[in-house]
Amino acid sequence: MLKKLILVSIIFLVSVSMLSCDKLSGPSPSEILNNYLDASLKGRFEEAYSYVSAEDKAIKDLHSYLKENEKEDNPFAQALVSKVSYKILKLDKSEKKASADVEITLPDLGSMFTDVMGAAFKSAFGGGDEKEMEKELAQKFESGEVPLTTKKETFQLVKEKDGWKVFLDWKTEKVKREKQTKIQTLLAEAEVLKESKKLHGAAQKYEEILELDSEIVDAKEGLQETQKEIKSFEEKQAYIENVVLYDIKAKYHKTYLEERVPGVEFKLKNKGNRTLNEVEVTVYFKDANGTIIAEEDYHPVLVTKYSFSGDNKPLKPNYIWQMEADHFYKAETVPTEWKEGAVSAKITNIEFAE
Template sequence: MRGKIIQLAIICFACLAITACEKLAGPSPNEVLNQYLDACLKGRYEESYSYVSAADKAVKDLQSYLKENEKKNSPFTEAIVSKVSYKILSLEKSEKTATANVEITLPDFGSIFSDVMGAAFKSAFGGGDEKEMEKILAKKFESGEVPLTTKKETFNLVKEEDGWKVFLDWKAEKIKKERQAKIQALLAEAEELKKSKKLHGAVKKYEQILELDSEMVDAKEGLKETKKEIKSFEKKQAYIKKVVLYDLKARYYDTFLEKKVPGVEFKIKNKGDKTLKKVEVTVYFKDANGTIIAEEDYYPVLVTKYSFGGNNKPLKPNYIWQMERGKFYKADSVPSEWKEGSVSAKITNIEFE
């Protein structure tokens, strides 16, 4: 009998010792998460930062955290925040880590957006200002007329030397933001290269984006369009060799209204098997030393719904284009240093019908 009493006393002592140790170990992960969420929701950000893990604090200091969470002096914002609540549904704990499932109830921002747009419309046409709009919405939400929705979030905690802390993985968040910034920069560079017709450079930029995010739609579409453009360009370049420019003449012309007008004449023959709806010719004007000092683009063939006159006809296979007799292309911007007759020209672009 005496032995049983001693055994029971030992068990009780052990239980008391365990309880005491747990108290000495500090708040449980459940308590820490509650304290963190409560501080966040009520705007006590310096306190909420104290519950964040050391790994996270190494990525973001207190001042940066406070700046991110600066509260604007807005009755509307305060009214929205007051409607947010949470409930810890479950928490699984091991020796060093814990995972909690939390249900968060918050305003339905889809519905609120409609109200905001309505209030903005009313404010704009009713003579009210932004502050007045905020007051209207805040008053409505304070009265309880706020559509709510719920969502579930998972929170991770880690046990450190000074107790349990919330692990938000700010390092991964930082890496993600940096990656997104790099993607946006590459996307802008790709679009600029594409615009300036540096197509192979644009392709490389799109490929770099897809290495960072293989599912990015803009990069996929951009790459596809650019490769298609390259293919079209290469096809055009191969066919341009079959479009022959000849009988090039350049001199000063006299017209009924003007004297000594710089101008050019030429012919074009389509020696290929395709019909062309656009032919662009670039003429280069040279000085007495043979140096190019100016250039002009001409469109002897340009079939669009807006074009008219002699160039509004396609150039069919084996057909020859030439200007009407007695006419020429003017080159008004050619400087006086041009040596009369000193020019060269080439086909610089075509489009197939």
């Protein structure tokens, strides 16, 4: 009898001890997740932050968290928040970690788009007030007319010294955000380099982007286009040696309307084996010290579908181009400091005929 009494007492004490230990261990992962979701979805962000893991808090402090979740006094947004609900479907737990599948029901923004845009147009073109529009939408959706959608999300929890916490992996989120910012910066830099014809630099930027994310479409297309431009540029540069620019003359001309007009004349010869639809010549004007003080671009050869003049002719192999007698290219922007006759010139661009 005594042995039986002792055995019962031991069982009772063990049971009490287990219950006490369970209470001391704090709320379960399910309770913590419920608390976090309820606080987060209902806008109690300071409380929600208290349920977040220490690893996440090391990445984002309370001030930053509150700032990114701060809400404006918008009744429309508040009406939407009131329609959000959730349900924990399943929770798997080990000693230090837990994973929970959660079903979240929230307003279907896609279906609401028509109503929102209609109200926006009404406000914009009907003289309505923006705040009034927000109130109208809030009243409509508070009355139960909100279309809802359901999605499933998985939440991770970790057990820390002071109990279970929600692990949101803000470190990975931060890395992704920084990566995206870097990609956008590199894209902008590549475009600037491309526009200024620094093609190799632009290609390098696109390659850096693709090292970060090989699926960025803008970078893929940008790199392909830039590589084509580089190939085209190198092909043109190699051929320009076959286009001879000679008999350059620069002086003041007298016309019917003006006494002194700066002007230039020159000739071109295509010594290569390809026909050219465009030749651009840049003339540089110098002062008495030989310093370049101005420049002008001319297109003696320019074949386009918009040109109907007699000059709309390609420069074929072995052909020579020259201006008509008593004609010259005006250089109206050349300053008075120009020393008459002091010029240099070079071919700066060509385009091949198809």
